[in-house]
Amino acid sequence: MxxxxxxxxxxxxxxxxxxxxxxxxxxxxxxxxxxxxxxxxxxxxxxxxxxxxxxxxxxxxxxxxxxxxxxxxxxxxxxxxxxxxxxxAEDRILRYRLNFNKGVLFYQLGRYDEAYNLFKEALRSDPASIDAKINLELTLGKLAAPAAQNGNSGNTAEKNEAVNPAETQRMLEYIRRKEGQLWFSSEKDKENYQEDW
Missing domain, CATH: 1.25.40.10 (Tetratricopeptide repeat domain)
Known part of the structure; x- marks a missing residue:
């Protein structure tokens, strides 16, 4: 049984x-x-x-x-x-990863305007991403190089009309300030935590 x-x-x-x-x-x-x-x-x-x-x-x-x-x-x-x-996709993490990877692909293809916009979108999805910030700065450098070589000729200005270097620099400075505030805030929190003990 x-x-x-x-x-x-x-x-x-x-x-x-x-x-x-x-x-x-x-x-x-x-x-x-x-x-x-x-x-x-x-x-x-x-x-x-x-x-x-x-x-x-x-x-x-x-x-x-x-x-x-x-x-x-x-x-x-x-x-x-x-x-x-x-x-x-509505998932913020997936949007970040997708925009980041597409940005890398366009950067490798030399399509810096599109790469710039994709890294910018990636940062909107995850503002704390150091990798996206670095890639955005590298892309900005690639976009600024032809303008510097051509002495800001009309053709380059027309081609890069979507990317305003002054606004980009302002945005990067804003990100750096915010990042500094985060570091300062976390150090302050750590001090408060140590005082509790």
């Missing part, structure tokens, strides 16, 4: 285990895809992401990851096509 009961429980747990595998998707496929991406197995990562998309859940994050695979393979055009599926 006990053997029959144990076999029944085993069979029931076996059936429940395999019928609930869909509950693991897309998480399992995405985790496997992320691992494959980290070790450089890009084709397998893409296959795992496509499998994860079949669940219909978290598709924006999966498309973002797929775009990163294409970007890592040097397929910037394909990455941008896949990232179009994420452009309307």
């Amino acid at each position: 006990e053997k029959r009961l144990l076999k029944g429980l085993f069979l029931l747990s076996f059936i429940l285990f395999f019928s609930s595998c869909n509950g693991l998707e897309p998480g399992l496929s995405v985790l496997t895809g992320n691992y494959n991406y980290q070790v450089g197995e890009f084709q397998q990562a893409t296959i795992n992401y496509v499998t994860g998309l079949e669940s219909g859940r978290f598709s924006e994050w999966i498309y973002y990851n797929m775009g990163n695979v294409y970007f890592s393979l040097g397929e910037g055009g394909a990455a941008l096509e896949v990232w179009k599926n994420v452009d309307s």
Whole structure:
């Protein structure tokens, strides 16, 4: 009788285990895809992401990851096509990462105006991002270089009409001041904390 009961429980747990595998998707496929991406197995990562998309859940994050695979393979055009599926994302973290990665891609392509605007958008999503601030400054340097070489000729001014160097410098100074206030504030909090003890 006990053997029959144990076999029944085993069979029931076996059936429940395999019928609930869909509950693991897309998480399992995405985790496997992320691992494959980290070790450089890009084709397998893409296959795992496509499998994860079949669940219909978290598709924006999966498309973002797929775009990163294409970007890592040097397929910037394909990455941008896949990232179009994420452009309307409401998740602040995802928007930051998407704009940051697109900014890096455009910077590498020498499309500095677009890179500048994307890094600016990334900073709007995450104002504390040091990496986005650094990339924004590097991009600003690339935009200012032709203007300095041409002596601010009319062509360069027309081309960079969307990017006003004075406003950009003002924005960077504002970010530095805010950053300084954050550091000062955290040091003050630390002192208050030490006084409590």
